[in-house]
Amino acid sequence: MSGADASKQSALRSEDGLYDVGGVLLERPFKIRRLGHFGFSARNLAECLSFYRDDIGFKVSDPMDFAKIPPVAKLLEGIPDTHQYFMRHGTDHHSFVLADRRVIDRLYGTKAHKPTHSINQLTWQVGSLREVVDAISYFEEREVPINRTGRDMPGSNWHVYPFDPESHRNELYYGIEQIGWFAKGKPPALYERGFHTTPDLPQISEEEEVARAQAAGVDLASGFSEREARESTYDVDGILLPRPFKVVRIGPVGLYVEDVEKVSAFYTQVMGFIHTRDVVFEGHVCRFFRCNTEHHSLALYPIALRERLGGGPDSTCMSFGLQVANYRQLRDAVAYLAERGRPAVEFPGALFPGVDYAAAVRDPDGHTVLLYSFMEQVGPDGARAEPLNPSTQTAAWPERIPGRADHFMGESYLGPWG
Numbered sequence: 001m002s003g004a005d006a007s008k009q010s011a012l013r014s015e016d017g018l019y020d021v022g023g024v025l026l027e028r029p030f031k032i033r034r035l036g037h038f039g040f041s042a043r044n045l046a047e048c049l050s051f052y053r054d055d056i057g058f059k060v061s062d063p064m065d066f067a068k069i070p071p072v073a074k075l076l077e078g079i080p081d082t083h084q085y086f087m088r089h090g091t092d093h094h095s096f097v098l099a100d101r102r103v104i105d106r107l108y109g110t111k112a113h114k115p116t117h118s119i120n121q122l123t124w125q126v127g128s129l130r131e132v133v134d135a136i137s138y139f140e141e142r143e144v145p146i147n148r149t150g151r152d153m154p155g156s157n158w159h160v161y162p163f164d165p166e167s168h169r170n171e172l173y174y175g176i177e178q179i180g181w182f183a184k185g186k187p188p189a190l191y192e193r194g195f196h197t198t199p200d201l202p203q204i205s206e207e208e209e210v211a212r213a214q215a216a217g218v219d220l221a222s223g224f225s226e227r228e229a230r231e232s233t234y235d236v237d238g239i240l241l242p243r244p245f246k247v248v249r250i251g252p253v254g255l256y257v258e259d260v261e262k263v264s265a266f267y268t269q270v271m272g273f274i275h276t277r278d279v280v281f282e283g284h285v286c287r288f289f290r291c292n293t294e295h296h297s298l299a300l301y302p303i304a305l306r307e308r309l310g311g312g313p314d315s316t317c318m319s320f321g322l323q324v325a326n327y328r329q330l331r332d333a334v335a336y337l338a339e340r341g342r343p344a345v346e347f348p349g350a351l352f353p354g355v356d357y358a359a360a361v362r363d364p365d366g367h368t369v370l371l372y373s374f375m376e377q378v379g380p381d382g383a384r385a386e387p388l389n390p391s392t393q394t395a396a397w398p399e400r401i402p403g404r405a406d407h408f409m410g411e412s413y414l415g416p417w418g
């Protein structure tokens with residue numbers, strides 16, 4: 001059988017109810033590997049852009065203007081900034097996305113399932129285009145609402161967007177564009193390989209797409225690029241950078257939910273997350289999940305905790321985690337953000353298990369951003385019996401800490417910091 005014939009076959013093996021994922025039999029036709037990107041629909045877009053770009057250090061890889069899309073432009077009249085800002089901390093085209101909340105509300109306001117107000121998307125990487133395509137029929141069979149399928153430009157990731165039972169828009173994707181050494185995104189001429197429907201398999205490779213564009217005379221260096229606005233005055237472990245720290249990984253994401261059991265069932269049974277542990281906090285069960293070796297990349301908190309913990313009265317985001325490269329950078333990040341009007345705030349460490357030191361700061365919309373530098377890595381036997389709870393009293397942090405066996409383990413950052 002040729003490769004093309006093989007890829008038209010369903011991954012489901014009816015005799016045992018398992019799916020063939022690259023020759024490995026699994027309960028689902030895909031395996032989520034990591035949190036790929038996350039996004040907010042901002043109430044204060046300009047201030048949030050300044051915070052996440054200038055203070056945190058995400059770089060804008062492409063500003064996409066919804067108002068330039070003819071069918072939707074009229075819907076967006078009166079909104080001062082109609083861009084969706086695709087931002088990155090590493091070589092993935094985007095790991096963070098920001099847009100004005102009114103833009104998202106107007107674009108999705110009439111649909112039966114629409115993203116919740118402040119969370120634009122929680123996006124997970126799977127291993128192949130085949131996994132994405134097989135996931136689509138898997139979700140349809142389970143009557144999981146799907147927002148859309150295909151391949152968005154900019155970003156080039158092939159995807160499907162399923163909603164969780166409380167309308168958080170998830171995305172599974174394969175093959176996000178990589179931004180290379182000269183920091184340019186793909187030129188719009190390559191966007192013609194975007195898809196608004198499920199693609200037939202197989203598709204040509206990205207290398208082939210680029211070769212065809214080059215042969216057609218496209219200037220491959222004509223894509224968007226943003227230069228750093230701040231001066232690089234900080235010696236960060238030997239490299240001069242504009243801030244004294246570097247975000248090397250995104251997540252975990254913490255969600256406030258109405259029904260922890262129902263939403264847990266979706267993320268474990270449908271999406272395949274592994275339950276790491278529960279924490280009972282002031283009588284409320286909070287639940288932590290992983291998709292790889294990290295202690296957790298997703299956490300569910302009862303919405304009854306929102307008033308106590310903050311995050312904005314109309315947001316279901318309890319927290320957005322950002323991992324910096326090391327403990328010294330974490331301490332320096334706390335000082336740097338405090339100088340810029342974002343001091344660490346009170347946060348119960350018990351709600352962020354698997355971490356040793358963490359600082360909570362609020363973004364301009366009131367979302368809690370959790371900065372940390374270490375997360376426990378979990379093997380097949382599960383997490384340690386007693387949860388490691390972070391110290392969140394930043395003023396009492398020591399200058400240095402002893403190394404742990406799993407220090408600097410887990411997902412590695414690839415490439416230079418700046």
Ligand SMILES: [Fe+2]
Pocket residue numbers: 037121123171
């Ligand atoms: Fe996405």
